Amino acid sequence: MAEAATLEDRPAAARAALLEVENLDVYYGASQILFGLGLAVGEGDTVALLGRNGAGKSTTFKAIAGIAPPRRGSVRLRGREMAGAAPHRIARAGIGYVPEDRQVFPEHSVEDNLLIGEKKGPTGKREWTLERVYDVFPILAGMKGRMAGRLSGGEQQMLTIARTLMGNPDLVLLDEPSEGLAPIIVAEIGKLIGTLREMGVTILMAEQNMHFCLAVATHAAVIDKGVVVYRDTIAGLRANREITDRYLSI
Numbered sequence: 001m002a003e004a005a006t007l008e009d010r011p012a013a014a015r016a017a018l019l020e021v022e023n024l025d026v027y028y029g030a031s032q033i034l035f036g037l038g039l040a041v042g043e044g045d046t047v048a049l050l051g052r053n054g055a056g057k058s059t060t061f062k063a064i065a066g067i068a069p070p071r072r073g074s075v076r077l078r079g080r081e082m083a084g085a086a087p088h089r090i091a092r093a094g095i096g097y098v099p100e101d102r103q104v105f106p107e108h109s110v111e112d113n114l115l116i117g118e119k120k121g122p123t124g125k126r127e128w129t130l131e132r133v134y135d136v137f138p139i140l141a142g143m144k145g146r147m148a149g150r151l152s153g154g155e156q157q158m159l160t161i162a163r164t165l166m167g168n169p170d171l172v173l174l175d176e177p178s179e180g181l182a183p184i185i186v187a188e189i190g191k192l193i194g195t196l197r198e199m200g201v202t203i204l205m206a207e208q209n210m211h212f213c214l215a216v217a218t219h220a221a222v223i224d225k226g227v228v229v230y231r232d233t234i235a236g237l238r239a240n241r242e243i244t245d246r247y248l249s250i
C-alpha cells in the first residue's frame with residue numbers, strides 16, 4: 001500500500017479548499033488583465049502566487065477582495081460565492097487583504113491602528129486580541145504608543161498584517177510582503193509568516209521573490225500574462241527547473 005502523503009505533499013486542491021477561484025476574467029476598462037484564472041487555497045496552507053512584474057498578481061488579489069470585480073468567473077470562500085460582492089462584504093465574510101502599499105493610519109498610534117482593525121471573525125471567533133498580536137509581533141508591543149506614520153517600511157508592513165489579523169479573517173491575502181524592504185527586514189517578515197503558518201493561519205501571498213517563497217510557503221501557483229500556468233507544492237516547484245527558469249528566472 002502506498003504510504004499516506006503528508007498534508008504538505010498533497011496539492012491544495014486535493015483537500016477541501018477554503019478558497020476556490022475559477023475562470024476569472026478581469027478587465028481594467030477595455031484591457032483584459034486576467035484570462036480564465038484559477039487557483040485554490042486549502043485551509044492552513046500558505047500559497048505563494050508567483051510571477052514576474054505585471055503578470056497580474058495584484059489584480060488577482062484585487063479581484064478576490066472585490067476591488068477589481070471580475071467580469072466573469074467565481075471566487076468562493078467555503079463554497080460561498082464572493083464574486084461581485086462589495087469589498088466590505090468580502091472582508092466581513094472572512095477575507096483579510098493586505099495591499100501592496102501598506103495602508104496604516106499615519107496619525108494614529110500603533111495600538112489605535114490595531115484597534116481600528118478589531119472585529120469578530122465571520123463565525124464570531126475572536127482569536128486575535130491585542131495580547132496575542134503583541135505576543136506574535138513583539139516589535140509592535142515595544143512601540144504601541146508611536147504614531148504609525150513614523151514607523152519604518154518593515155514595521156508598517158508588520159502593523160498592516162497585524163491589523164488585518166485583528167479582524168479575525170479566515171484567509172489573509174498578502175500582496176508582495178517583501179517588496180521594497182531591506183534583506184534583513186525581508187528575513188524578519190519571512191520569519192513572521194512562518195510563525196503564522198505554524199499557527200494555522202491560511203495565507204495567499206503574491207511575490208516576485210521566489211527565494212522568499214521557497215522558505216515560507218507550502219504551495220505555489222505561477223501566474224504569467226494573467227493566467228495561472230502551474231500549481232503544485234513548494235517542493236514540486238523547487239524541483240521543476242523548467243518552470244522556475246521559464247517564468248521566475250531572477
Ligand SMILES: Nc1ncnc2c1ncn2[C@@H]1O[C@H](COP(=O)(O)OP(=O)(O)OP(=O)(O)O)[C@@H](O)[C@H]1O
Binds near residue numbers: 060
Ligand atoms: N488600474 C489599472 N489600469 C490599467 N491597467 C492596469 C491597472 N493596474 C494594473 N494594470 C496593468 O495590469 C497588468 C497586471 O498588473 P498587476 O499589478 O496585477 O501585476 P503584478 O503581477 O502585481 O505586478 P507588480 O509586481 O508590478 O505589482 C499590468 O500590465 C499593469 O500595467
